[in-house]
Every structure is written in structure tokens, then in C-alpha cells.
Amino acid sequence: MAKAPPDTGAHPDPAAHQSVLAASEAHASRAASPPATEEQLPDPARLANMLQRLSEIAGDGEGAVSRLALTADEREAHRVVAGWMADLGLTVAVDAFGNTIGTLPGQRADLPALGIGSHLDSVPQGGRFDGVVGVVAGLEVVRLLTSAGRQLQHPLKVIAFVGEEGARFGEACLGSKAVVGQLQPGDLQRLRDADGVTLGQALQALDLDPRQLPSVRWAPNELAAFLELHIEQGRLLESEGKAIGLVEAVAGNTRLRLRVLGRADHSGGTPMHVRRDALTAAAEIVLGIEQLAREPRRRTTVATVGRLDVWPNSITTVPARVTFYVDVRDVDGDRQREAAQDILTLAQQVAARRGVGLEAEKVGDSSPVVLPLWLRQRVRDVCNRLGVSHRVLNSGAGHDAAILARLLPAAMVFVPSHQGLSHCPEEWTSIADIATGVRVLYHTILALDEGLLENNG
Ligand code: GLV
Ligand code: MN
Ligand code: MN
Numbered sequence: 378m379a380k381a382p383p384d385t386g387a388h389p390d391p392a393a394h395q396s397v398l399a400a401s402e403a404h405a406s407r408a409a410s411p412p413a414t415e416e417q418l419p420d421p422a423r424l425a426n427m428l429q430r431l432s433e434i435a436g437d438g439e440g441a442v443s444r445l446a447l448t449a450d451e452r453e454a455h456r457v458v459a460g461w462m463a464d465l466g467l468t469v470a471v472d473a474f475g476n477t478i479g480t481l482p483g484q485r486a487d488l489p490a491l492g493i494g495s496h497l498d499s500v501p502q503g504g505r506f507d508g509v510v511g512v513v514a515g516l517e518v519v520r521l522l523t524s525a526g527r528q529l530q531h532p533l534k535v536i537a538f539v540g541e542e543g544a545r546f547g548e549a550c551l552g553s554k555a556v557v558g559q560l561q562p563g564d565l566q567r568l569r570d571a572d573g574v575t576l577g578q579a580l581q582a583l584d585l586d587p588r589q590l591p592s593v594r595w596a597p598n599e600l601a602a603f604l605e606l607h608i609e610q611g612r613l614l615e616s617e618g619k620a621i622g623l624v625e626a627v628a629g630n631t632r633l634r635l636r637v638l639g640r641a642d643h644s645g646g647t648p649m650h651v652r653r654d655a656l657t658a659a660a661e662i663v664l665g666i667e668q669l670a671r672e673p674r675r676r677t678t679v680a681t682v683g684r685l686d687v688w689p690n691s692i693t694t695v696p697a698r699v700t701f702y703v704d705v706r707d708v709d710g711d712r713q714r715e716a717a718q719d720i721l722t723l724a725q726q727v728a729a730r731r732g733v734g735l736e737a738e739k740v741g742d743s744s745p746v747v748l749p750l751w752l753r754q755r756v757r758d759v760c761n762r763l764g765v766s767h768r769v770l771n772s773g774a775g776h777d778a779a780i781l782a783r784l785l786p787a788a789m790v791f792v793p794s795h796q797g798l799s800h801c802p803e804e805w806t807s808i809a810d811i812a813t814g815v816r817v818l819y820h821t822i823l824a825l826d827e828g829l830l831e832n833n834g
Contacts (some may be wrong), residue, residue, distance in 0.1 A: 419815040427513040432505040440802035444499045446540030447579040454497040465550040473589030475539040475554040483532040500544040504804020514606040547740030551776035558594045590710030603787040605778035621767040622754030622791030627779035631717040632741035633703040638734030641697035656696035746779040752788040
């Protein structure tokens with residue numbers, strides 16, 4: 378029998394698995410008191426309630442959320458968020474790809490909007506904070522503006538993107554790629570999930586219209602700036618006791634689907650030396666990938682095999698076929714692609730030596746992105762003014778903001794992840810830390826609303 382894992386302290390509060398709110402109250406009681414000013418502050422209970430409600434959509438009640446891209450569950454989360462947008466007085470639109478956009482009018486309809494947002498899908502058995510934090514943060518900024526009786530000059534858009542996680546189709550950030558014109562009609566057929574469902578079919582099954590993909594594309598000046606609040610998914614902020622991470626570069630990724638073709642045989646009747654075992658070949662390739670990514674010269678490269686499908690997956694049959702996926706990431710695009718190429722060569726060598734076939738396909742490829750310095754400095758100035766500790770860091774994870782940054786100025790604001798854990802049920806960020814992030818976002822929006830006008834008239 379498996380023993381219970383040791384208490385790693387993954388959840389600082391034992392109530393964490395019961396409800397985001399219950400745990401947040403425990404955190405709030407430990408958090409520093411808010412400053413004694415008239416400033417409108419984010420409401421921790423509202424943030425916790427929204428996160429709790431979203432965690433119940435395709436959640437297992439124990440912290441795990443499996444709300445995959447372009448599923449009915451993801452649509453349900455979008456419907457819930459659309460309802461909250463409408464409650465706040467936003468005009469809600471859903472584009473043909475399923476992205477949900479709530480607009481708060483500004484005093485000047487001629488100005489491009491400021492944007493805040495993130496995504497609502499999760500990986501299988503993911504956590505309750507990745508993505509949703511950035512969307513509920515946008516809603517809370519709107520509430521702060523309205524309750525302060527402030528109307529911005531610029532319109533403000535809160536955006537929930539579809540399908541940010543690459544877990545289902547291999548390719549990540551589908552909704553944001555659609556709006557920047559980085560997703561082509563051919564991708565609707567090319568991208569398919571492990572069951573063979575194409576991206577186009579998935580959209581149709583949800584009553585979305587893949588033929589309208591070109592209509593989803595934004596004009597280059599659609600937003601004056603975009604801000605994404607996100608959990609760090611790393612350990613730097615917590616270990617250094619910093620409240621806010623200001624993202625400089627977001628890693629790119631290259632994703633490969635490899636299929637090893639061996640021969641099914643009886644597990645009892647087939648001597649070892651005549652086998653063509655697809656799984657042992659795949660295992661050698663997987664270990665080779667780990668070794669390759671650990672070579673000191675690769676520096677910032679990481680490579681992961683997180684999914685293997687074994688066929689026929691029977692105890693008593695030598696595996697005939699293994700399909701597995703390799704996720705290579707780096708903040709250096711040349712190294713990222715060089716590592717992917719080296720992995721391909723390695724796989725071919727192992728397959729040839731073991732007498733098995735190999736099919737390889739690149740299913741996703743996104744370059745690293747450096748975010749604009751001037752916008753990061755605006756966020757930094759706000760942190761300094763508010764007395765909020767911060768540091769500059771890179772993101773190993775991909776994000777919608779990095780995709781949008783190809784079209785318009787985008788910044789990412791990170792809040793600490795407990796023990797750096799993410800893409801797992803133990804993913805945890807305290808509501809107090811999220812509220813600090815919302816406060817920074819709110820003041821950055823105010824500063825941009827004035828500052829951009831000063832620059833542009
Ligand atoms: C998003 O979470 C990613 O996998 O980078
Ligand atoms: Mn995310
Ligand atoms: Mn994620």
C-alpha cells in the first residue's frame with residue numbers, strides 16, 4: 378500500500394482544500410493591516426468567492442481542477458464570468474473563438490481600451506489559481522473603479538481567453554493567438570487532441586464557429602496596453618519574500634509528438650532478444666531527453682515528457698506502440714529549437730538501434746517574448762509608490778500576455794506561488810497576496826489612463 382505522503386506543508390492552512398475562502402480568512406488574519414487611507418482596497422472575500430466558484434467547475438472538491446481547453450466545462454466558466462461582468466455593468470461580448478470580453482466605457486470613446494485578463498481553462502488535475510486569478514483581478518479592478526466613482530478616460534476591457542493551456546491540443550494560448558492573427562485556418566484541422574478531435578471540431582461542438590476565425594482578429598491598436606496578473610508558478614518570490622514579480626521575458630516552447638512503432642507479442646512466449654518493444658524504446662528516449670536537457674551548456678532549457686499513451690496497454694502484451702509528447706522550453710529561442718532538434722536526432726538513433734519505427738511531428742512552436750521595458754517600469758513605479766516589494770524575473774510558463782505582446786504593449790505581474798507548486802492540486806496563492814496584486818493592477822491602470830493621455834494627447 379502507498380503510504381500517505383509526508384506533510385510537505387504544501388498548504389499552509391489545513392482548510393485550504395475545503396474552500397478558497399476558508400483558507401483565505403486564515404491568511405488574511407496573518408496579513409499586514411491595510412494602510413489607514415481612504416484608498417479603495419480589493420475585497421479579499423469577493424476574490425475568494427469568485428475563485429471558489431470557479432474551482433467548483435470541473436473541480437474535484439479537493440483542490441484539483443480539470444477544465445480543459447474548449448470543453449463544456451471551460452464554456453461554463455466563461456458563462457459564469459460573463460454573468461459577473463454583466464453584474465458589474467460591463468458590456469459583454471463573446472467572439473467566434475469563445476473569448477469573453479467585458480467592456481467598461483471610458484469618457485473618451487475615441488481612445489483604445491486598456492485591457493486586463495488571463496484564461497479560465499486548466500490542465501488535467503490542475504490547480505485553482507492558474508489563469509483565473511488574472512480574470513477575477515480584472516473584475517475586481519472594475520469594481521474598485523466603480524465603487525470609487527471613477528470613470529477612466531480609456532475604456533477598460535476585462536478579457537477571458539480560451540484555451541491557454543497546451544495540454545489538450547499541444548499548442549497553447551489558442552484564444553490569444555486567434556486575436557493576434559497567429560492562428561491560421563489550417564491549424565483548425567492540424568491541431569487535434571489525444572482522441573483525434575480537431576480544434577475546428579471542438580469549436581463546432583461548443584456552437585462556436587471556426588469559419589469565423591478571421592473575424593476574431595484584433596486591429597493593431599485594439600488595446601493601448603494589456604496587463605495580466607498571474608501566479609508565479611516558480612519559487613523566487615516566496616523564497617525572497619517579495620510580493621510582486623515583474624516579468625521581463627516569457628519562455629517559448631516547442632512541442633513534439635513522437636510515436637514509437639514496435640511489434641505486439643506475447644509477453645510469455647517471446648524471448649527478449651527478438652522483441653521490438655515500443656515502450657522500452659520510448660523509455661530510453663525519455664531518459665535521454667532528461668539527460669540532454671541537463672547538459673550544462675543548455676543553461677535555461679527545460680524539457681518534459683508528461684504524457685505517454687501505450688498501446689495496447691495490456692499487462693501480457695509487449696507494447697506495440699507508444700505515443701508521447703515532449704515540451705521543450707527556454708527563454709532563448711535558438712536554444713529551445715536546437716534542443717528540440719537534438720531530441721529528434723536522439724529519438725531517431727534510439728529507434729534505429731532498437732529496430733522500431735519512429736514518427737515525429739511538431740505540434741506547437743512559440744518563440745520566447747521579451748515584454749516592453751517601459752510598461753514594466755510603470756508597474757514598478759506603482760509598486761514603489763505603494764511600498765510593495767518586487768523583483769524582475771522571467772517566466773518559464775507561457776502566457777496570453779506574451780502572445781498579445783506581439784501586437785501591443787503587455788505586462789505581466791506575478792504573485793507568489795506557495796512552494797512554487799503549479800499545474801497540480803497543491804497550487805496555492807494566498808488571497809492576501811492576490812489582493813496585493815489587484816491593488817498594483819488597479820493603480821497601474823489609473824497611472825496608464827493618465828500617462829498614456831499625456832504622451833498621446
Ligand atoms: C501554461 O501554463 C504553460 O503550460 O505554459
Ligand atoms: Mn496560466
Ligand atoms: Mn497553466
